Amino acid sequence: MSALTIYTDKDASTPVWHSTEASEIQQQLNAKGVRFERWQADRDLGTNPTPETVITAYQHAIDKLVAEKGYQSWDVISLRADNPQKEAMRAKFLNEHTHGEDEVRFFVEGAGLFCLHIGSEIYQVLCEKNDLISVPAGTPHWFDMGSEPNFTAIRIFDNPEGWIAQFTGSDIAEGYPRLD
Ligand SMILES: CSCCC(=O)/C(O)=C/O
Numbered sequence: 001m002s003a004l005t006i007y008t009d010k011d012a013s014t015p016v017w018h019s020t021e022a023s024e025i026q027q028q029l030n031a032k033g034v035r036f037e038r039w040q041a042d043r044d045l046g047t048n049p050t051p052e053t054v055i056t057a058y059q060h061a062i063d064k065l066v067a068e069k070g071y072q073s074w075d076v077i078s079l080r081a082d083n084p085q086k087e088a089m090r091a092k093f094l095n096e097h098t099h100g101e102d103e104v105r106f107f108v109e110g111a112g113l114f115c116l117h118i119g120s121e122i123y124q125v126l127c128e129k130n131d132l133i134s135v136p137a138g139t140p141h142w143f144d145m146g147s148e149p150n151f152t153a154i155r156i157f158d159n160p161e162g163w164i165a166q167f168t169g170s171d172i173a174e175g176y177p178r179l180d
Pocket residue numbers: 077093103105112141142143153155163
């Protein structure tokens with residue numbers, strides 16, 4: 001179930017707000033300029049789908065986002081527990097970073113934890129299948145796929161090159177709860 005837990009950036013031990021209600025999550029996130037919507041990830045992708053299969057199945061969703069915002073490129077990120085790169089991939093995204101564009105992700109399988117550092121608060125968004133999230137450009141954040149990753153997400157970019165990140169050098173992520 002999707003969830004939002006909010007902490008201050010001074011105390012990782014005591015949440016100040018928590019909900020698993022999509023409408024409440026949406027309200028809190030929208031107030032901070034973060035888009036959060038429940039879409040329909042209802043296409044049968046089979047086991048371990050190729051990126052092409054995922055793109056073809058959800059071309060209608062990509063087209064909608066492109067028509068709305070003029071996004072320029074997209075790809076598919078999919079990690080399973082048997083991926084030999086899983087530890088390196090997990091470690092990379094666990095470092096706080098920013099992007100020069102909105103971070104638009106549509107989860108079509110599984111789940112992952114987005115952690116957004118907004119002002120003096122940390123917004124931990126457990127994104128699951130059906131969730132669309134768009135984190136505003138320049139927002140420091142990290143992402144935890146867990147020790148046994150299981151997710152597929154479509155990433156939509158506002159540049160032709162795809163994923164480009166600037167790491168902040170902060171170790172703040174180390175203190176906050178993880179996916180597992
Ligand atoms: C669900 S997408 C995960 C990785 C990624 O692209 C990113 O930027 C995380 O912050």
